[in-house]
Amino acid sequence: MLLCDDHTLVREGLVQLLADDLDVVDAVEDGRALLQAAERWKPDVVLLDITLPLLNGFDAARQLACISPASKIVFVTCHAESTYVHEAFRAGASGYVLKTAASTDLLAAVTAVLNGERYLSPGLAARHADLLAGDQPVPQPGELADRLTPRQREVLQLVAEGRTAREIAVVLTLSRKTVEFHKASIMRLLGLRTIAELTRYALEHGILGPS
Numbered sequence: 001m002l003l004c005d006d007h008t009l010v011r012e013g014l015v016q017l018l019a020d021d022l023d024v025v026d027a028v029e030d031g032r033a034l035l036q037a038a039e040r041w042k043p044d045v046v047l048l049d050i051t052l053p054l055l056n057g058f059d060a061a062r063q064l065a066c067i068s069p070a071s072k073i074v075f076v077t078c079h080a081e082s083t084y085v086h087e088a089f090r091a092g093a094s095g096y097v098l099k100t101a102a103s104t105d106l107l108a109a110v111t112a113v114l115n116g117e118r119y120l121s122p123g124l125a126a127r128h129a130d131l132l133a134g135d136q137p138v139p140q141p142g143e144l145a146d147r148l149t150p151r152q153r154e155v156l157q158l159v160a161e162g163r164t165a166r167e168i169a170v171v172l173t174l175s176r177k178t179v180e181f182h183k184a185s186i187m188r189l190l191g192l193r194t195i196a197e198l199t200r201y202a203l204e205h206g207i208l209g210p211s
Contacts, residue, residue, distance in 0.1 A: 001045045001110070002026050002027075002028075002037055003026075003027050003046070003048065004029070004031065004049065005052075006051075010099070014027070014106070017103060025037075026040075031053070031056060033054075034055075035060060035064065035067055039068065042068045042070070044114060045072045045110050045113060046068075047106075047110075048061070050077045050079055051206055054157070054158070056206065058207075061073050061093060062150065064092065072094045072095070073091075074093065074097060075088045076098075077099060078100070079206060080098055080124065085120070085124060085128055086131075094118055097120075101121045101122070118131060119132075151172075152185060152186050152189075155168060156198065156202060157202060157207045158171060158172070161208065165180055
């Protein structure tokens with residue numbers, strides 16, 4: 001099992017919680033490190049948060065489908081809103097556990113997904129019985145995943161994190177000119193005029209965690 005959370009105490013707590021029952025091969029702190037670790041280990045299960053540095057959990061999950069397609073994905077997050085739950089399953093999740101219930105729900109979630117089932121924390125299950133039945137959530141007009149390309153979403157997150165065009169170019173292995181082009185396209189597509197508006201948008205869509 002591989003896990004990813006940007007808070008050291010949370011990572012350590014999850015490892016301690018599961019270590020007696022499962023083999024934790026690695027615990028990393030950002031979405032890009034998660035992809036690198038997944039490519040190395042090809043884990044049976046990946047636990048990850050939604051709001052992660054460098055690459056958010058939704059986009060990391062989509063890329064995991066190519067890097068390690070057999071890995072089962074379980075989101076462990078504080079977001080209980082329906083929009084986040086549906087987007088997680090659209091991104092390829094098999095399970096969704098609230099951090100407030102992780103101590104009681106997480107092992108059950110991992111067991112369920114390894115058995116080919118879906119899992120939702122009991123507090124969410126009643127509202128999302130369709131997801132437990134295996135139904136795919138219907139895309140809603142204007143959802144971020146439909147409005148921007150994967151590369152644009154990556155640039156959006158890094159800009160919202162306050163990184164310069166030079167820094168983004170290094171992270172994504174692009175030229176600064178290409179980064180600036182993507183940034184301008186994102187602002188135009190989303191109808192945003194300032195970095196402050198872009199950052200607020202990223203916060204509202206779970207791309208950027210509150211500071």
